[in-house]
Amino acid sequence: xxxxxxxxxxxxxxxxxxxxxxxxxxxxxxxxxxxxxxxxxxxxxxxxxxxxxxxxxxxxxxxxxxxxxxxxxxxxxxxxxxxxxxxxxxxxxxxxxxxxxxxxxxxxxxxxxxxxxxxxxxxxxxxxxxxxxxxxxxxxxxxxxxxxxxxxxxxxxxxxxxxxxxxxxxxxxxxxxxxxxxxxxxxxxxxxxxxxxxxxxxxxxxxxxxxxxxxxxxxxxxxxxxxxxxxxxxxxxxxxxxxxxxxxxxxxxxxxxxxxxxxxxxxxxxxxxxxxxxxxxxxxxxxxxxxxxxxxxxxxxxxxxxxxxxxxxxxxxxxxxxxxxxxxxxxxxxxxxxxxxxxxxxxxxxxxxxxxxxxxxxxxxxxxxxxxxxxxxxxxxxxxxxxxxxxxxxxxxxxxxxxxxxxxxxxxxxxxxxxxxxxxxxxxxxxxxxxxxxxxxxxxxxxxxxxxxxxxxxxxxxxxxxxxxxxxxxxxxxxxxxxxxxxxxxxxxxxxxxxxxxxxxxxxxxxxxxxxxxxxxxxxxxxxxxxxxxxxxxxxxxxxxxxxxxxxxxxxxxxxxxxxxxxxxxxxxxxxxxxxxxxxxxxxxxxxxxxxxxxxxxxxxxxxxxxxxxxxxxxxxxxxxxxxxxxxxxxxxxxxxxxxxxxxxxxxxxxx
Ligand SMILES: [Zn+2]
Numbered sequence: 001x002x003x004x005x006x007x008x009x010x011x012x013x014x015x016x017x018x019x020x021x022x023x024x025x026x027x028x029x030x031x032x033x034x035x036x037x038x039x040x041x042x043x044x045x046x047x048x049x050x051x052x053x054x055x056x057x058x059x060x061x062x063x064x065x066x067x068x069x070x071x072x073x074x075x076x077x078x079x080x081x082x083x084x085x086x087x088x089x090x091x092x093x094x095x096x097x098x099x100x101x102x103x104x105x106x107x108x109x110x111x112x113x114x115x116x117x118x119x120x121x122x123x124x125x126x127x128x129x130x131x132x133x134x135x136x137x138x139x140x141x142x143x144x145x146x147x148x149x150x151x152x153x154x155x156x157x158x159x160x161x162x163x164x165x166x167x168x169x170x171x172x173x174x175x176x177x178x179x180x181x182x183x184x185x186x187x188x189x190x191x192x193x194x195x196x197x198x199x200x201x202x203x204x205x206x207x208x209x210x211x212x213x214x215x216x217x218x219x220x221x222x223x224x225x226x227x228x229x230x231x232x233x234x235x236x237x238x239x240x241x242x243x244x245x246x247x248x249x250x251x252x253x254x255x256x257x258x259x260x261x262x263x264x265x266x267x268x269x270x271x272x273x274x275x276x277x278x279x280x281x282x283x284x285x286x287x288x289x290x291x292x293x294x295x296x297x298x299x300x301x302x303x304x305x306x307x308x309x310x311x312x313x314x315x316x317x318x319x320x321x322x323x324x325x326x327x328x329x330x331x332x333x334x335x336x337x338x339x340x341x342x343x344x345x346x347x348x349x350x351x352x353x354x355x356x357x358x359x360x361x362x363x364x365x366x367x368x369x370x371x372x373x374x375x376x377x378x379x380x381x382x383x384x385x386x387x388x389x390x391x392x393x394x395x396x397x398x399x400x401x402x403x404x405x406x407x408x409x410x411x412x413x414x415x416x417x418x419x420x421x422x423x424x425x426x427x428x429x430x431x432x433x434x435x436x437x438x439x440x441x442x443x444x445x446x447x448x449x450x451x452x453x454x455x456x457x458x459x460x461x462x463x464x465x466x467x468x469x470x471x472x473x474x475x476x477x478x479x480x481x482x483x484x485x486x487x488x489x490x491x492x493x494x495x496x497x498x499x500x501x502x503x504x505x506x507x508x509x510x511x512x513x514x515x516x517x518x519x520x521x522x523x524x525x526x527x528x529x530x531x532x533x534x535x536x537x538x539x540x541x542x543x544x545x546x547x548x549x550x551x552x553x554x555x556x557x558x559x560x561x562x563x564x565x566x567x568x569x570x571x572x573x574x575x576x577x578x579x580x581x582x583x584x585x586x587x588x589x590x591x592x593x594x595x596x597x598x599x600x601x602x603x604x605x606x607x608x609x610x611x612x613x614x615x616x617x618x619x620x621x622x623x624x625x626x627x628x629x630x631x632x633x634x635x636x637x638x639x640x641x642x643x644x645x646x647x648x649x650x651x652x653x654x655x656x
Pocket of ligand 1 (some may be wrong): 446447450475478
């Protein structure tokens with residue numbers, strides 16, 4: 001019988017996980033052996049009779065758990081982008097065990113006693129040591145035995161609930177789909193789209209995407225169908241309301257155990273924001289202007305429609321106004337946004353101009369699905385940098401949205417170079433080229449910004465590799481990369497007609513940029529409403545139970561001054577996966593917090609001549625290459641030469 005492929009390092013280039021050899025039955029044994037191996041390693045560190053040093057304690061911890069790391073990295077990547085019933089079962093089984101495992105390391109008293117004695121004068125080591133201390137304190141290392149026992153219970157229950165929440169959502173995407181019998185109800189869609197929605201039983205099913213305002217709302221001409229689709233969207237996975245309320249209560253209890261007034265205060269303490277007041281001050285500057293903007297937009301849309309509009313009408317009529325005012329038509333743009341060309345002549349091209357890197361496809365290296373492409377990335381001098389995997393297409397077994405993750409963390413400690421993946425959810429055409437919408441092009445540049453953060457990482461320790469920075473900082477480099485989407489030299493290079501090769505006509509390009517500030521009131525309110533909802537759930541005091549989650553939601557939006565009747569939050573509680581199924585609880589504010597830094601940086605690039613090699617080098621050296629190996633705001637200051645200011649963001653969003 002073949003050995004479990006996770007037991008030894010991969011022999012593929014860059015230690016790319018050997019997906020062709022990995023089978024579902026390998027995961028559980030590898031997880032369990034990995035945890036056992038790491039516990040033995042940690043016991044040896046904690047029980048050492050040598051005086052504690054950085055190397056025999058912190059670096060030794062960084063060196064521990066290699067099997068577990070390899071297994072978890074591959075497994076969670078697959079669980080997000082290529083899941084199955086078997087994978088979901090494994091996830092359910094292993095999640096609480098993993099929580100227990102990490103608790104048993106961070107609540108190990110002998111280990112904690114040694115960590116407290118370590119000293120170092122090296123700045124990178126000192127920063128990592130500080131991170132370890134924070135991690136341990138925040139995990140409860142200083143609590144009594146009884147308190148720690150309760151903490152372990154809370155963590156396990158939270159991990160179980162979070163898996164349940166995510167799995168209910170994945171099921172709801174198809175189970176709560178809009179089903180129609182008469183294809184005439186789908187008027188507004190292209191015929192090929194209608195055909196692709198046809199089921200074996202002759203009905204047509206439109207699956208739900210993972211946010212409130214389904215993109216189809218901008219096309220469907222039948223108002224009643226739009227209302228039905230919208231109601232399915234906001235009402236999906238109703239069992240998740242109770243799960244969310246329970247999770248919020250458990251998180252508040254955990255925060256109290258750890259000495260914080262609420263979960264939000266606990267979360268932001270190790271972010272760049274540091275305090276709830278800082279977050280609330282920034283959000284407070286945005287709510288009023290955003291609501292006024294959205295109000296103006298709603299009036300304009302009512303004028304276009306001839307009646308007061310409802311939330312399910314907004315995307316449809318805003319698309320009409322956009323067409324009328326800017327003559328902006330997504331379907332007229334799409335022939336100029338062909339997927340491969342967008343990457344080769346847009347995303348890779350811009351990275352080449354800025355950072356000198358080149359990309360070469362490696363068809364000999366396999367991903368976990370035939371649609372995944374693998375590229376080797378080279379420096380300007382031809383030396384090898386890492387691997388970039390692209391998984392562009394939507395699948396029923398892939399979670400919604402777009403994201404980046406690492407398959408191998410760069411670290412000098414192990415001499416490992418980075419392997420990173422970008423996931424998108426583009427609909428795969430039945431045949432012919434894949435044409436993208438403008439939004440999808442922007443998302444592709446965004447995710448690639450995360451990929452660069454991972455690829456350029458040049459740090460010693462895996463704990464702080466690449467995108468291992470605070471959540472309210474991590475979106476910043478990816479948002480900066482969006483600036484190249486419409487940068488004239490880049491756009492001219494990639495936006496070419498997929499059949500004729502003709503560049504996008506100048507008038508279309510003008511429309512593209514002229515429409516940039518359009519609908520910003522809606523977008524900002526939709527985002528802020530979700531942010532303030534996240535915030536309300538996580539500022540609950542310990543013991544404050546929410547019996548009716550829907551009523552709580554409505555009251556929270558009202559209280560925050562963000563309850564615009566025609567604009568619902570981008571996510572409601574029942575499908576707010578960011579905060580109940582992944583790591584963004586009390587952290588959804590991060591996107592706009594990061595955007596302050598992003599808007600500042602875009603201004604810097606523009607002041608310095610834009611797409612130039614020296615500019616890329618400066619950004620890479622001061623910021624991208626540093627990962628989480630120093631205080632992120634000091635990296636920003638080294639790059640920008642000053643403290644961040646909010647004004648460039650206000651201008652960009654039309655809020656000044
Ligand atoms: Zn992002």
